[in-house]
Amino acid sequence: MSVSAQIGFLVVLALLAANLPFANQRIFLVGPQRSSKPLHWRLAEMVVLYFVVGGIGLALENHSGQIAPQGWEFYAVTGTMFVTLAFPGFVYRYLMHRKH
Structure with missing residues (x-):
């Protein structure tokens, strides 16, 4: 798998994982x-x-080459991106979802 395909796969996986807590009622x-x-x-x-x-993502990076060192900035940015990707699920669950 090419690096571009790995990045695309990881972004789609992050989008699905970020919205998964809002899509079901099971813990x-x-x-x-x-x-x-x-x-x-x-x-x-x-x-x-x-x-x-x-x-x-770390496993994919290890598979394709050397793992780059990550500082706190990396985790701050990726955590913020993960929360931003969860926005559609949050909006559906708390702002648009109407119980009949």
């Missing part, structure tokens, strides 16, 4: 079905999924 996809999952559980899931996607 970490295996917990019991709930009528409404609290926001703190959704945020905890986002943090875990951020590190899962980061680990996959």
Whole structure:
């Protein structure tokens, strides 16, 4: 897989992972079905999924060559990007979703 394809795959994976906590009512996809999952559980899931996607990105980077050293700036930017990618799910769950 080319580096461009790996980057595209990682961005799509991050988009899906960032919105996954807002798309279901189960805690970490295996917990019991709930009528409404609290926001703190959704945020905890986002943090875990951020590190899962980061680990996959680290594995892809290791597979394609040398791993570049990362400072705190990298994690600040990627964390902010992950939260920004979660915006559609947040809007759907809290601003547009209407219970009948």
